[in-house]
Amino acid sequence: MSDLGDFTAVDPDDAAGEGDDGDDFDDLEVAPAGSDHGLGSISVSQGLRVAEDGDDTALKAFVTSDNRESVRLGKYVLVPYPDDEALFCRITALEYAQEFEADDATEIHARRAMRRDDFTERDYKFVATLDPVAVLFEDGDELQRRMTDRVPKPGAVVGEATDAAEIKTGLAIPADGVFLGHLSVGGETVRTAATPPTIDYRLKDDYADGDPLVFRHTLVAGGTGSGKTHASKNVLRQYLDSSYAMDDGREVQTAVVQFDPQDEYAQMHDDNPDLTDDDRRRLEREGIAYGGHDDTVALVPEVDGASYGGGGHRAEQVPFTIPFRMVRRRPWLVAGARLNDNQYQALDYLLGRFFDDYGPDATYDAFTTYLDDPALREELDESGRVHEATFDAVRRRALGSAFNRVFDQDARSVTDLVHELVRPGGLTVVPTYHVNDSRATELVVLAVASLLVDEKLSNDPSHDRIKETPLIVGMDEAHNFLTDAESVQARKVIGKFTEAAKQGRKERLGLFLITQDPQDIADSVFKQVNTKLVLNLGDEDAIGSVNIPPALEDKVPYMKQGQMVVYSPDNSEPVELTGLSTCVTRHGD
Numbered sequence: 001m002s003d004l005g006d007f008t009a010v011d012p013d014d015a016a017g018e019g020d021d022g023d024d025f026d027d028l029e030v031a032p033a034g035s036d037h038g039l040g041s042i043s044v045s046q047g048l049r050v051a052e053d054g055d056d057t058a059l060k061a062f063v064t065s066d067n068r069e070s071v072r073l074g075k076y077v078l079v080p081y082p083d084d085e086a087l088f089c090r091i092t093a094l095e096y097a098q099e100f101e102a103d104d105a106t107e108i109h110a111r112r113a114m115r116r117d118d119f120t121e122r123d124y125k126f127v128a129t130l131d132p133v134a135v136l137f138e139d140g141d142e143l144q145r146r147m148t149d150r151v152p153k154p155g156a157v158v159g160e161a162t163d164a165a166e167i168k169t170g171l172a173i174p175a176d177g178v179f180l181g182h183l184s185v186g187g188e189t190v191r192t193a194a195t196p197p198t199i200d201y202r203l204k205d206d207y208a209d210g211d212p213l214v215f216r217h218t219l220v221a222g223g224t225g226s227g228k229t230h231a232s233k234n235v236l237r238q239y240l241d242s243s244y245a246m247d248d249g250r251e252v253q254t255a256v257v258q259f260d261p262q263d264e265y266a267q268m269h270d271d272n273p274d275l276t277d278d279d280r281r282r283l284e285r286e287g288i289a290y291g292g293h294d295d296t297v298a299l300v301p302e303v304d305g306a307s308y309g310g311g312g313h314r315a316e317q318v319p320f321t322i323p324f325r326m327v328r329r330r331p332w333l334v335a336g337a338r339l340n341d342n343q344y345q346a347l348d349y350l351l352g353r354f355f356d357d358y359g360p361d362a363t364y365d366a367f368t369t370y371l372d373d374p375a376l377r378e379e380l381d382e383s384g385r386v387h388e389a390t391f392d393a394v395r396r397r398a399l400g401s402a403f404n405r406v407f408d409q410d411a412r413s414v415t416d417l418v419h420e421l422v423r424p425g426g427l428t429v430v431p432t433y434h435v436n437d438s439r440a441t442e443l444v445v446l447a448v449a450s451l452l453v454d455e456k457l458s459n460d461p462s463h464d465r466i467k468e469t470p471l472i473v474g475m476d477e478a479h480n481f482l483t484d485a486e487s488v489q490a491r492k493v494i495g496k497f498t499e500a501a502k503q504g505r506k507e508r509l510g511l512f513l514i515t516q517d518p519q520d521i522a523d524s525v526f527k528q529v530n531t532k533l534v535l536n537l538g539d540e541d542a543i544g545s546v547n548i549p550p551a552l553e554d555k556v557p558y559m560k561q562g563q564m565v566v567y568s569p570d571n572s573e574p575v576e577l578t579g580l581s582t583c584v585t586r587h588g589d
Helices: 065-070 107-114 164-170 228-239 265-269 277-285 324-328 341-358 364-371 374-383 388-398 401-406 438-457 488-507 540-545
Strands: 040-043 060-063 076-080 086-098 124-139 142-146 157-160 178-185 200-203 218-221 243-245 251-253 255-260 296-301 316-320 427-431 471-476 509-515 531-534 563-567 575-578
Touching: 040 124, 076 124, 076 164, 086 164, 124 164, 142 164, 178 228, 178 563, 218 228, 228 255, 228 265, 228 471, 228 509, 228 531, 255 265, 255 438, 265 296, 265 427, 324 341, 341 364, 341 388, 341 488, 364 388, 364 401, 374 388, 401 438, 427 438, 438 471, 438 488, 488 509
Parallel strands: 218 509, 218 531, 255 427, 255 471, 296 316, 296 427, 471 509
Antiparallel strands: 040 060, 040 157, 060 124, 076 086, 076 157, 086 124, 124 142, 178 200, 178 575, 243 251, 531 563, 563 575
């Protein structure tokens, strides 16, 4: 435990000394054994109680005048017990209280204060309200924590928590794992006397105590300019250096497939020229992966009328197309947003009959020709299989302009590029910035994402590479693809990704969702997300939707670029972090 000081006990009845009027602090018999340690001491003037119900807890500390300027809301403190245990607390309120019974709300008092340059601290008590987080104790050579079950003694010295091991234990932060940022309070990085002085926040990344949290899914939420892409690159770069055990015992490096609407993530192939030698030494000292990731490929969708400019990165570019044959197992890809259940059933029937007649590799052009056959329309209506009005509705939706721009273009099929799409230790970026049609973009993203999810969840996969590789599927602007809606297509998509999220731990599949509108992500998917990184958000609905503790929720609108709240109940107490100021890979122009 940290040494919080050795104070000589004093009888409070004799504290002022014989003949002392109690006004002269220097005459008080506090008798410290050496210099003062700590910020102040536990007070009983307003009660001293710890309780199972936090609202019934009353734990306050008197802060001495010399320490008052350094005390801030959210600061972590330690209160020692008489034995070797200590109470780890967070400061949740600060207040001045009257030291002497006097009315300071008077004209005379106010005018005197207005003419005075200084503030007489000793005229008032400065009291900090403490929220007990955990009891720290030593078990052999290891520091442990347990729930608060003891009340500290009156007069116990309250000291700032400055030891990294004590703070990480108190907040249940793992010693090892994936680096997310440095612990901070009120936007200021928590510092210690150690080297490095910062306290790194790690996300659990092994099977020793449950599952790696990457497979229990991550949400990064932040408004424009909050730094969410910068933060996401830093986190994904760490995962690219991670390996996980598969069911057959093999350790396999993580593959990342990132859908990228702004053409930013392929830059992760390149080093960041802004990283200095000092930066690199510090990152190495803290065990943080950095530098461009050589195994980065931009898998570029070929869309008629859209040309990919390359994004100013040096990653290899591989064009691909979506083959119409993928629709046989995924009719919802061509369902559009307005088909009702009856029309969707008709579409499913028509597709099945079409592929039976034309073969498994039939093209979208062949399907449009198939639907243009008036004899087919008449036959289906007369047989009662598909009403003519339903047939017309399906035909109108299935002949949308986005489909003929996306399906069966002049490039290799994505199903033939699975080994380029998913590579152990590889980053595959699917850019869609060059596609200026939102419907075409949606089709590309959902087709590739569903291929990954279907193969991961399948008991008889067509592509063993996907099944046998730990996989993170990153989706920027996730609210555009995973939103709740009444259409058949939306329900099919949400159902698929909900199942993927539920099975992620077993299948080594992690969703990494990035959004500025978290309130628009379907609730069934959102509920499966364990780790939330919340950067600056200004919209009240967005802030309320991420379901973080109220004390941290209130800070979100005031966070500066790169500051974030991390809420991961299976990893640690909810905390504030400051991300790395310089991206570990190339970022920006």
